[in-house]
Structure formats: structure tokens, C-alpha cells
Amino acid sequence: MVLQARTDLQATAEAENDPVTTTLESTGPEGAGPAATTDPGTTTDRGTTTDAREPGPVGAGPLRLVHVHAHPDDESSKGAASSARYAAEGVQVTVVTCTGGEAGSILNKKMDRPEIVENLIAVRRAEMAEAARIMGVDQVWLGFVDSGLPEGDPKPPLPPGCFALVPLEESTEALVRELRRLRPHVLTTYDESGGYPHPDHIRTHEVTVAAWDAVGDPARFPDAGPAWQPSKLYYHRSFSRARLIAMHDALQELGLESPYADHVKEWLDEAENEGADLSPDPDTLVTTRVPCGDFFEVRDRALIAHATQIDPDSGWFSVPLDVQRRTWPTEDFQLVDSLVPASAPEDDLFAGLRGPDA
Ligand SMILES: [Zn+2]
DSSP states (O other): BBBSSHHHHHHHTOOOOOOOHHHOOOOSOTTOOOOOSSSSOOOOHHHHOOOOOOOOOOOOOEEEEEEEEESSTHHHHHHHHHHHHHHHOOOOEEEEEEEETTTTOOOGGGGGOOOHHHHHHHHHHHHHHHHHHHHHHHHEEEEEEOOOOOOSSHHHHHHOOOGGOOOHHHHHHHHHHHHHHOSEEEEEEEOTOOOOOOOHHHHHHHHHHHHHHHHTTTTGGGGGGOOOOSSEEEEOOOHHHHHHHHHHHHHHHHTOTTTHHHHHHHHHHHHHHHTTOOOOOOOOOOOEEOOOOGGGHHHHHHHSSSSTTOOTGGGGGOOOOHHHHHHOEEEEEEEEEEESSBSSSBBBBTTTTTTTTO
């Protein structure tokens, strides 16, 4: 299947999508990584875009990849191993972090100390710099204030001035300015759900998609630098039930404890329960699996660098890396828009952008 352009992607948008039967199986054959998705089954409900957009040329310099994330640490929990792999291969990888993570609570008890709490913003900046260094990527702050995750019933209002409440035009212009400076060929973000319902994650999706539509149009945000159109837009799709079930099965076969046992049981129970309304597994939407098992260790070190946010003894790190490499050696993405010819399945975010010698 050729995803020549946005219209083709839309044509596949209604691809069948049986959430129960297609998600409760490990699609990754042992030793060979996850099976290729042959139909992207995309949901390209991204609204209208301007036509006749010309993607920025690849030229003689490095390929460039920009990930847009909500908070410091998101870049290390989503797409970090592939970021490290691309950086090692000479791709210029930049993480744009929309907020400073000011509202992030200290999730690692060992770091819950007064001197850390009092200087949390500075500490999180230093953690971010270290994570970027470990992955070999550049990182920039977009400068907005963390909205926090409202909890309770009813939920409290968002704090005034936070990222999720900044008018979309304003935050979009800030991202457009960065993108016109960085001139990426590939852009990634979260889907419309944000991956999880944090207002900053949902806003990051909205801002990135709005910027994708505006950044190549010189009539939009004319004060934000010369227009530059990235070629491909992806959503992160690595957090899938299929992946966790594959890990769970692999651990069980080895007689090891699975941190996913409760989740898997819950899903199986729901699937057996007639009328269960499981949402589609993100894995059914994957178009692109990037092999990056050799960089899982780098990914983990980058995540651990966010010491206030992650406990190195937590379940994040409980699956041995060799099991992960054998079971699911990729990070997965969904191509949602492309201005260059692209075929699904892919194994490279830059497919269609590399010269014949690449
Ligand atoms: Zn986040």
C-alpha cells in the first residue's frame, strides 16, 4: 500500500479495526520482533490542510527529526531508543519540550528532599540536560507552564496561564518559530488522546498538528521566520496492549515474574465479557516499526536521569533488556500525514527521504 499523500491516508482511515480480536494477541513472533502491520488502518481525522505544500528539501546536510513533548521526561519514555539510534547515525534529533514540568510531583521517594523540592525547576532542567546528553539529542524549551494533572471529582480548574489555557494561536506560533529554525524533515507528537489524559499532552497534540498545518505556509505567522514544511508527521504508538502481552508471555515462558500480569488478566476478562468496550489497541494503528533494541539501555539511562520523576526500582525497568530485545525490538509509530511517497509497513521514520545510497 502506498501512502502517497494525505488523501491516500484518508482513504485508508476506515480500515477495519476489530479492537478485541486484533489486540489480545501478541503479534510479535518470537525472535523476530512484532509482525508487520500490513494495513496502516490510520485514523486521519486531522481536519483540513492546505494543499500544494512543498516539503523542505533534504539537501546535503543531516536529516532532521523533531519530537514535540509536553514535559521533561516524556522524551525519555516515548521514542527514546529510536532517538538515540538516529542520533548515533548522524540524524540531527531535537526534542521540543512545551512546558517546564513545574507541576510534576516527585515520584521517586529517594529524591523527595527539601533541597530538591525547593529547587524543582532547576533540578528538572538539569535532569533534562543530562537525559539529552545521554541520548545524543538537542533539546529546547518552548517556555510554557505545566498545567498539572487535575485530580478529584469534580476536577479543580487549571491554573491561570498554564500551557493548556494559552490560546492555541499563541502556542502554535511559538512552535512554528522553533520548527522554522530547526527545519525538521520529520515531526512527531502524540495522538488526539494525548496518550494519556493529561491536559498538556492533549494540548501538545493540538499545537503540533496546528503547527504542522501552518509551518510551511508563508502567509501564516509571517513574523516567525521563513516557511519550512516537514515531510512526515507521526504519532507515538509504542504503548500498546499487544506489546505488553508479548512481554508478559515471554516472561512467563522464562518462568519470570511479569509486571503486566494484572493488566493482561484485566484485558482478557474484558475481552471475554461480551459487549466489552475495549478501545482500539494503538498497535493496530502502527505503520512504522523502528528497530532500536541496541539502544534500550540508553533509553533506560535517559529515563533514570529524570531522577525526580522515575524510581529506578520501579516496574519500568523490571523486564530484562535481552527479553525486550528478543520480544519487541522496535519503537512504533503511526504515519498520519506525508508529503513524500511512503509505503506501509515502514521500518524507518525517514523512509522516502533518503537518497539511493542510504
Ligand atoms: Zn508528560
